[in-house]
Amino acid sequence: MGEYIIEMLNITKDFPGIRANDDVILQLKKGEIHALLGENGAGKSTLMSILFGLYKPDAGRILKNGKEVNISDPNDANRLGIGMVHQHFKLVHNFTVLENIILGVETTEKGMLKMDAARDRVMELSERYGLKVEPDLLISDITVGMQQRVEILKMLYRDNEILIFDEPTAVLTPQEIEELMLVMRGMADEGKSILFITHKLEEIKKVADRCTVLRKGKMVATVPVATTSVEEMAEMMVGRKMRFTIDKDEVSVGKPILSVNNLCVKGAHEKNAVDNVSFDVHEGEIVCIVGIDGNGQSELAYAIAGLMDVESGSIKFMGEDISRARVRERNDLGLAHIPEDRHKYGLVLDFDLQQNLALKNYYAPELQNRGFINFPAVRKQADMLIEKFDIRSAQGADTMARSMSGGNQQKAIIAREINADPKLLIAVQPTRGLDVGAMMYIHEQLLKQRKEGKAVLLISLELDEVFQLSDRILVIYEGKIVAQLAAKDATPQLLGLYMAGSKGESA
């Protein structure tokens, strides 16, 4: 005992339909920078949310300095000296930097704020750790980098000794990342213990002492960073699973269906989420866009589907410019879309299955008669699709979408989209959160589309899926396409390097 400041032992956490953490062990030494590595959905955030008191584990114990502790909300975590910089900052935008830092732990005298003492303390901390901030500026007026420094100062001001950083570099420029690394090192040298969530291997190599790798909710290993190569870590993260061989016939590639030219899409921050992207997708081809989550792939898909505005550049669909076309026009031209978020976009959860299956063609002549929906026809269509795509549910066509399992919800969306007989199918993370059976099924469907000469644009975070399905692979990093490879020329290691931005045909 005594070596570890925090131990999370045998943590298990279930969500409906998915085990987010399965018997995970994480041990943090005092004064170390400990990286937590894993693909999206590997359970990193869940594990950290448990440590920060946002979730309660179904099984497992948390020890601080060898003593078992109970963390049921973030206040408990704070009392134990655990602080967290969230991926999305939790700052009050119309408060000043100083006000944000002391929020919740104000020093008062007779009910009046004592700002001077607080200011001295903040400035002292800022100097000691090299965290440059302007205490009197409003949060809304400062850069993202400074906002992050404010978040870090908040933790330091509260004397937190265990600092969790949730993907802190995602929103930073390269220079800011450099600075952050120095600050983290400095804090570790002062005796703070740091948990660093990331999937960027370069950064781990640069700053971390040890690294725990998670994959699909399970802990793979905890390794010392100094003696482990980037390639080894990448392999642990992605995993060498058994390959499910799916027959992938040779299909001759036809004429281009989708041409994207110099496309830019505005993001939430100042920089473009999609930055000058150009590519084609042809008949009979599956083109896959890989990249670490948040590098612009979602925005790219939304822009093509018409759910996000195009800033500049053009999207051509079978020669026709659809950059400004309405969603309905695009759908009618033959564009189908399996959206990233099936609950938000893909389904109306409070509709029953038959009405969801009619979502894209309820207005078509076969389902409508002078403005009245032909419900027998809707049911017939639903029964046909349920049969054909093996959608399982409690009450068939009458089942509420909400009460169906994730896999069957996804099957319903795919059935609906494929039923429209599209020219182009955009599939964004189509197997996210699904079990192996449903995943296989969806892969087969996508390959079937390819065989029928349809164009498929697949956006995925799962490298396995990418290798199984794609003909061509485009790597997206910070909104730019940094590499274009034929699938047979790509290896996971190579893709990993491109995805992490450490290798790139400079655009």
Next chain:
Amino acid sequence: MSRIKKWLLSISPSLIAILSGIFAGFIILLISNPASAFNGLVVILKGGWNNGMKGLGQVLYYATPIILTGLSVGFAFKTGMFNIGASGQLVVGALMSIYVGINWTFLPGHLHWIVAMLMGTLAGMVWGMLVGLLKAYRNVNEVISAIMFNYIGMYGVNYLIKSSDTMYDILRNQTVNVAKNAVIPKAGLDNIFYIVKGRFHDASSVNGGILIAVLIAILIYIMINKTAFGYELRACGYNRHASRYAGINEKKAIVASMSIAGALSGVAGALMYLAPSTGMHIHVTEVLASEGFNGIAVALLGMSNPIGIIFAGLFIAHITVGGAFLQSLGYMKEVIDVIVGLIIYFSAFSLLMRDVMTSIRRKHGRKVLNTEGKEAKC
């Protein structure tokens, strides 16, 4: 699940809400006058029956506008919006129909009241549409703008009445009677809902308006549930993002649904003030029309289902009429208002009851629903 069981399950939240409301009302009765509390409860529950067929007619008469405002609020709910502006839409519709009823005497026979009613509907529709336009194109919260439009409507109507030569009865500070042809026909209902007083038939105020209200409720039910337009509106109400993804123009849907909600309140106003020989005139007072707010309770009790709303409106009218008879037991008018208000208030909790019931049912097993790939049993 059998049909009847399913139906019972769907209305039971409303029934539980009503029962708890009656219980709360009973407590107030006990507090204010314990001796006649039980009799008082019986009187309230008897509602219109306290006065035979005439009482029943009064229930139908009171139910007419609140069924329509209930439809207005419920329809907006279905499409994901809260129409708290029924009151303003109602009074604007009322003014327009009164204006037509008084001034457009060139219209012959039945055409007069029909046109007056339609113009009132149109005015309410415009009032609702403004709220929808603000929401769709300027992202103004519909609750805020609807509340403001309530006041703009009320004061604007007062101003227009006072500055009108033809509509204003300066002695009574209200509008004058509409032309004879502009009055809604009684449709023979006065020959059913009356009591005999000596040699006279003492008929209730009920008129053809209730038939129109019920017909509209049925039409709205068909529109929401059977048409492609209704499908779009419902999709928008449940999930705006998915509707956009499906290519539905959600801005148009917002404007359309607020316009229809406004039209429903407008026709409520028209039917109220074109009612025959009941002394219904717009008084120039600074009070928002209560029928608009009762519509919220009706919609909640009817769980936004047009057919449910017909019954909810009848129930609330029944309780209101019953309350009026409480005075005969010596209860003060204010206490009666509190009791009726409490029952209505509790009734509005149907939705809450439904959520509570679902969560209770969910806790008792049914975890199968989330297991991937397995046949889920209900």
